[in-house]
Amino acid sequence: MKKKVKVVAAVIENEHNEILCALRAHDMLIPNMWEFPGGKVEEGENLQEALEREITEELECEIKACEVINRNTHEYDTFIIELISLKAELIKGTPVATEHAKLIWMPRENLESLVWAPADIPAVRDVMNQVNI
Numbered sequence: 265m266k267k268k269v270k271v272v273a274a275v276i277e278n279e280h281n282e283i284l285c286a287l288r289a290h291d292m293l294i295p296n297m298w299e300f301p302g303g304k305v306e307e308g309e310n311l312q313e314a315l316e317r318e319i320t321e322e323l324e325c326e327i328k329a330c331e332v333i334n335r336n337t338h339e340y341d342t343f344i345i346e347l348i349s350l351k352a353e354l355i356k357g358t359p360v361a362t363e364h365a366k367l368i369w370m371p372r373e374n375l376e377s378l379v380w381a382p383a384d385i386p387a388v389r390d391v392m393n394q395v396n397i
């Protein structure tokens with residue numbers, strides 16, 4: 265049976281209506297694809313706590329994680345992901361790519377021009393259409 269992972273991802277918007285997008289590195293699982301930064305929820309954490317921890321670890325800045333925008337279950341070849349995308353606000357510092365190949369701020373309406381990790385597609389559509397935001 266495939267392993268199931270629960271992952272939270274941050275949809276962070278700046279004052280120019282741009283969304284923070286992160287490029288997975290060539291040596292990461294699901295390489296060279298764009299995602300919303302985040303990671304796996306650990307035992308005993310709620311979604312917001314998990315996301316705030318992951319962003320501090322990965323991007324060396326602080327966010328406040330807010331409401332869920334989209335939940336999507338996607339089956340990859342080797343595992344099943346439950347990807348939960350949350351709206352988040354940057355509250356301290358500037359995001360730094362410590363694990364990702366690149367970070368960019370992308371205008372909301374142009375998000376679809378990136379090659380997204382397949383599990384992210386429904387969340388990207390919701391963000392573009394401003395559903396639940």
Ligand SMILES: Nc1nc2c([nH]c(=O)n2[C@H]2C[C@H](O)[C@@H](COP(=O)(O)OP(=O)(O)OP(=O)(O)O)O2)c(=O)[nH]1
Nearest residue numbers: 271273293294299300301302303304345381383384
């Ligand atoms: N963070 C994140 N991961 C995503 C997204 N879409 C998607 O398919 N994934 C997949 C890629 C990874 O296989 C998994 C998350 O793993 P990760 O490596 O980012 O999380 P982590 O830091 O907790 O993992 P680990 O190093 O502890 O193993 O979910 C997304 O939008 N954000």
